[in-house]
Amino acid sequence: MNKLKKENSRILRVAVIGMLCALAYIAVAFGRIPVVLFLKYDPKDVIIALGGLSLGPAAAAIISVIVSFLEMITISDNGIIGFFMNIISTCSFACIAAVIYKKKHDFKGAVLGLLSGWLSMIILMILWNWLITPIYMGIPRSAVTELLIPAFLPFNFVKGGLNMSLTLILYKPIMLALRRSHLPLFDNVELQETSLTDLNKSPQFRFKAIFAALPILAVSVAVMIWLMTNS
Numbered sequence: 001m002n003k004l005k006k007e008n009s010r011i012l013r014v015a016v017i018g019m020l021c022a023l024a025y026i027a028v029a030f031g032r033i034p035v036v037l038f039l040k041y042d043p044k045d046v047i048i049a050l051g052g053l054s055l056g057p058a059a060a061a062i063i064s065v066i067v068s069f070l071e072m073i074t075i076s077d078n079g080i081i082g083f084f085m086n087i088i089s090t091c092s093f094a095c096i097a098a099v100i101y102k103k104k105h106d107f108k109g110a111v112l113g114l115l116s117g118w119l120s121m122i123i124l125m126i127l128w129n130w131l132i133t134p135i136y137m138g139i140p141r142s143a144v145t146e147l148l149i150p151a152f153l154p155f156n157f158v159k160g161g162l163n164m165s166l167t168l169i170l171y172k173p174i175m176l177a178l179r180r181s182h183l184p185l186f187d188n189v190e191l192q193e194t195s196l197t198d199l200n201k202s203p204q205f206r207f208k209a210i211f212a213a214l215p216i217l218a219v220s221v222a223v224m225i226w227l228m229t230n231s
Helices: 002-031 044-055 057-074 079-103 107-132 134-136 142-183 184-188 196-198 201-229
Strands: 033-036 039-041
Touching: 002 044, 002 057, 002 107, 033 142, 033 201, 039 142, 044 079, 044 107, 044 142, 044 201, 057 079, 057 196, 079 107, 079 134, 107 134, 107 201, 134 142, 142 201
Parallel strands: none
Antiparallel strands: 033 039
């Protein structure tokens, strides 16, 4: 009986990951917003981060790889380089956030995890653009260096800020809604919040999350508008 229950749990977990992959792909396929130069923002990392916070860092990594592969073979023109870039960008944000939140499972852990993911993504993407962009775009590294501060840095700041604020705002309400739905898929799959009781014990989390996220969201949107109007 326990073996059957574990098998069902694994199947349901795969189903949830598949659903998140579909939502993340839709987000990148239809939600891309040109910001500066060839850089575009899409909200797929929010969905992947939500998957990581609820199902763990391994789930976030799996979703990232699957969605990046689908993106490469359908809508991206950056080939294998774009595939790896997307994985590094997403995993540096979503997986790091999920690892820290798994160890410190409260509001402070969520904020610390998302902030760490945001900072890691900025650093890795600056390094990636400095090292790889000259190779696949065929331009001098000096030209890329000149764009790091006025373009790549603010873009990744905006991207991480939007991802963090939206993830903070959406995480607890979505988990609560899934648990209250009583759908078998979400009743049985192993989420990090194990029950409605756990979710209802911390309504402060949701208010704190909104309070913390709104200033970040406002600043990120303001910087994004500035980049779009000055590009």
